[in-house]
Amino acid sequence: MTSSPQTVELGELALDGGAVLPSLQVAFETYGELSPQRDNAVLVCHALTMDQYAASRHPVTGKPGWWTRMIGPGRSLDPQRHFIICANVLGSCMGTTGPKSLHEDGRPWGLRFPVITIADMVRAQAKLLDHLGIDRLCAAIGGSMGGMQVLQWASLYPDRVERAVAIATAARHSAQNIAFHEVGRQAIMADPAWAGGDYYGGPAPAAGLSVARMAAHITYMSEQGLTEKFGRRLQDREAISFGFDADFQVESYLRHQGSSFTDRFDANSYLYITRAMDYFDLAERHGGVLGEAFRGSGTRFCVISFNTDWLYPTSESRRVVHALNSVRAPVSFVELSSPYGHDAFLLESPDLYRIVDGFLSGTPS
Amino acid sequence: MTSSPQTVELGELALDGGAVLPSLQVAFETYGELSPQRDNAVLVCHALTMDQYAASRHPVTGKPGWWTRMIGPGRSLDPQRHFIICANVLGSCMGTTGPKSLHEDGRPWGLRFPVITIADMVRAQAKLLDHLGIDRLCAAIGGSMGGMQVLQWASLYPDRVERAVAIATAARHSAQNIAFHEVGRQAIMADPAWAGGDYYGGPAPAAGLSVARMAAHITYMSEQGLTEKFGRRLQDREAISFGFDADFQVESYLRHQGSSFTDRFDANSYLYITRAMDYFDLAERHGGVLGEAFRGSGTRFCVISFNTDWLYPTSESRRVVHALNSVRAPVSFVELSSPYGHDAFLLESPDLYRIVDGFLSGTPS
Numbered sequence: 001m002t003s004s005p006q007t008v009e010l011g012e013l014a015l016d017g018g019a020v021l022p023s024l025q026v027a028f029e030t031y032g033e034l035s036p037q038r039d040n041a042v043l044v045c046h047a048l049t050m051d052q053y054a055a056s057r058h059p060v061t062g063k064p065g066w067w068t069r070m071i072g073p074g075r076s077l078d079p080q081r082h083f084i085i086c087a088n089v090l091g092s093c094m095g096t097t098g099p100k101s102l103h104e105d106g107r108p109w110g111l112r113f114p115v116i117t118i119a120d121m122v123r124a125q126a127k128l129l130d131h132l133g134i135d136r137l138c139a140a141i142g143g144s145m146g147g148m149q150v151l152q153w154a155s156l157y158p159d160r161v162e163r164a165v166a167i168a169t170a171a172r173h174s175a176q177n178i179a180f181h182e183v184g185r186q187a188i189m190a191d192p193a194w195a196g197g198d199y200y201g202g203p204a205p206a207a208g209l210s211v212a213r214m215a216a217h218i219t220y221m222s223e224q225g226l227t228e229k230f231g232r233r234l235q236d237r238e239a240i241s242f243g244f245d246a247d248f249q250v251e252s253y254l255r256h257q258g259s260s261f262t263d264r265f266d267a268n269s270y271l272y273i274t275r276a277m278d279y280f281d282l283a284e285r286h287g288g289v290l291g292e293a294f295r296g297s298g299t300r301f302c303v304i305s306f307n308t309d310w311l312y313p314t315s316e317s318r319r320v321v322h323a324l325n326s327v328r329a330p331v332s333f334v335e336l337s338s339p340y341g342h343d344a345f346l347l348e349s350p351d352l353y354r355i356v357d358g359f360l361s362g363t364p365s
Numbered sequence: 366m367t368s369s370p371q372t373v374e375l376g377e378l379a380l381d382g383g384a385v386l387p388s389l390q391v392a393f394e395t396y397g398e399l400s401p402q403r404d405n406a407v408l409v410c411h412a413l414t415m416d417q418y419a420a421s422r423h424p425v426t427g428k429p430g431w432w433t434r435m436i437g438p439g440r441s442l443d444p445q446r447h448f449i450i451c452a453n454v455l456g457s458c459m460g461t462t463g464p465k466s467l468h469e470d471g472r473p474w475g476l477r478f479p480v481i482t483i484a485d486m487v488r489a490q491a492k493l494l495d496h497l498g499i500d501r502l503c504a505a506i507g508g509s510m511g512g513m514q515v516l517q518w519a520s521l522y523p524d525r526v527e528r529a530v531a532i533a534t535a536a537r538h539s540a541q542n543i544a545f546h547e548v549g550r551q552a553i554m555a556d557p558a559w560a561g562g563d564y565y566g567g568p569a570p571a572a573g574l575s576v577a578r579m580a581a582h583i584t585y586m587s588e589q590g591l592t593e594k595f596g597r598r599l600q601d602r603e604a605i606s607f608g609f610d611a612d613f614q615v616e617s618y619l620r621h622q623g624s625s626f627t628d629r630f631d632a633n634s635y636l637y638i639t640r641a642m643d644y645f646d647l648a649e650r651h652g653g654v655l656g657e658a659f660r661g662s663g664t665r666f667c668v669i670s671f672n673t674d675w676l677y678p679t680s681e682s683r684r685v686v687h688a689l690n691s692v693r694a695p696v697s698f699v700e701l702s703s704p705y706g707h708d709a710f711l712l713e714s715p716d717l718y719r720i721v722d723g724f725l726s727g728t729p730s
Contacts, residue, residue: 115607115609175597175613176583178597178613178616179619182579182613183583185609186575186576187552190556210555214544214548214551215545215548218541218548223540226544227539227541229540242383244480244550244636244640247643248540250540251543254544271609278613310675
């Protein structure tokens with residue numbers, strides 16, 4: 001699909017951690033045209049390892065966008081009706097400022113980059129909307145970490161979000177999720193090539209990043225999905241090899257997921273973005289009462305979970321819904337059935353598109 | 366508790382992979398005395414990272430045995446009634462032959478050690494019983510990989526096992542379990558100190574092994590258990606640090622689990638034993654029909670699962686029970702409630718001890 005890739009300089013950004021980023025750059029793609037009334041803008045928020053190429057070919061992998069099933073002519077997000085914006089998040093590595101960006105001293109930030117939060121990512125996106133002259137979003141939508149941003153948007157800027165669609169997500173990161181992220185970070189940091197984060201210009205910590213990706217990837221799938229897709233089937237062989245090669249298809253698949261990831265993602269970005277997710281707890285600044293994060297909001301919410309998602313299980317979505325109910329915020333909630341676990345939000349899911357389409361097309365109450 | 370630690374040389378061992386181990390050494394502990402009728406022997410089979418110190422102080426960590434809740438005077442396995450044997454498994458690193466043992470050329474085997482199976486472990490234990498003059502076990506019992514050995518024992522040597530207690534286990538390793546093991550192996554192999562397995566005499570691949578242990582440890586606990594034990598509580602601080610230190614208790618806990626593991630376990634043993642578990646599929650040699658692995662067995666079975674165990678879920682235990690039913694083998698099955706996930710079999714569990722006690726005390730039907 002035709003996109004308008006752009007990168008803009010947006011000046012200073014004050015961060016939750018107290019630091020001020022001197023010069024924020026944001027890379028983004030847009031699809032469609034902003035209406036004269038400026039009322040058709042949809043912000044698509046991406047997940048941990050995704051990027052702004054939601055519906056455009058990825059410049060590194062050459063693959064189609066990661067949400068072409070959701071975005072496109074005749075689809076739920078339609079460039080003929082919507083002005084769709086997807087920006088690379090703060091801390092990432094596809095053009096928006098992050099640890100591999102250059103510091104004022106001319107060298108990459110590396111681990112000197114300040115630790116960021118989901119709210120910082122959202123503030124960066126708000127500056128982009130300011131730049132684009134968009135006061136109010138027709139909708140903010142995203143899955144996984146994208147859903148965290150959506151919830152954070154509605155909480156930080158309730159007047160700027162008409163509709164919020166939070167898919168396969170949570171309002172806080174659980175102990176188990178923090179634990180998996182910590183494994184990934186330790187895998188990266190255990191790689192000598194990581195060199196304290198100062199590896200730019202030399203070999204990247206690909207082995208560590210690959211292990212991190214492999215561990216995370218298991219959590220994106222369901223046990224049922226793994227069993228259906230791979231079971232105990234062998235990879236290109238008739239019998240086990242009595243060795244440490246990838247005898248099983250699931251091993252081969254995971255190794256590929258790990259190694260191909262390192263071609264397109266920066267290890268330090270993985271550290272910073274997982275940290276931002278671990279820190280995410282919307283209730284924290286509201287005395288531990290999640291509803292207070294949304295009190296007085298004018299936003300209409302749609303919360304969607306998948307029944308086999310064990311990374312962000314339905315119980316976490318229900319918690320968000322109960323919080324919204326407690327402050328009388330309008331919310332629709334659906335748990336969808338899928339064998340595919342967390343990844344279901346990226347895979348073919350007609351029910352998902354139908355629900356999003358209906359929610360975005362409905363007249364605000 | 367008083368034990369009799371011993372190491373014996375047991376000669377050659379022919380392996381499933383086709384190799385013959387020239388000289389098998391087995392290290393084991395015993396508790397109690399063998400009765401004159403030689404009918405009170407209980408074999409305790411240990412899990413992946415456990416060892417023969419089931420009820421004796423560990424020589425490296427100084428900690429009490431890993432199953433002192435099960436084994437001891439007045440307990441389900443009672444040295445005043447039973448002659449209890451626990452042997453370090455083949456491929457491990459606490460005295461039984463494994464990759465860190467010396468090859469005939471005087472150097473450690475390293476990756477020259479042949480890849481082994483659960484059946485190979487069991488055959489090594491059978492040679493130990495031969496050596497001890499024990500024809501028939503009063504019972505074989507174990508959890509996790511220990512349960513795999515128990516099932517393999519009953520299948521390989523049906524006349525030598527009167528009762529089999531398989532706890533928190535499965536008759537095959539699932540795709541998800543293979544996947545988690547592969548992450549661990551890749552973490553070890555990604556550590557340059559691993560050096561193709563030839564690291565003895567130099568620094569061990571502690572960083573890689575630590576990451577492997579961290580990833581595995583998450584699977585031993587339930588989400589509920591992690592949430593109850595840690596939640597999002599911070600470690601020795603009032604607020605998040607905006608850094609990569611262990612801000613959260615769960616991070617600190619996992620790091621400790623990883624690093625302390627490397628003091629007592631050999632990385633190559635981790636590779637070999639996880640591989641043996643991945644290869645485990647009792648039905649495979651019986652045309653894919655699990656029941657056939659037990660046809661004609663004279664063993665009485667007790668299968669126990671825990672409701673929050675997602676590594677070896679109850680569905681896998683049910684599969685074993687259905688297979689046993691299909692060949693009319695006597696089997697008792699219980700799913701116990703516990704918030705602790707897979708690790709529940711090692712933790713305080715009065716129901717577990719009561720069931721094992723009842724099963725072992727019952728008159729054979």
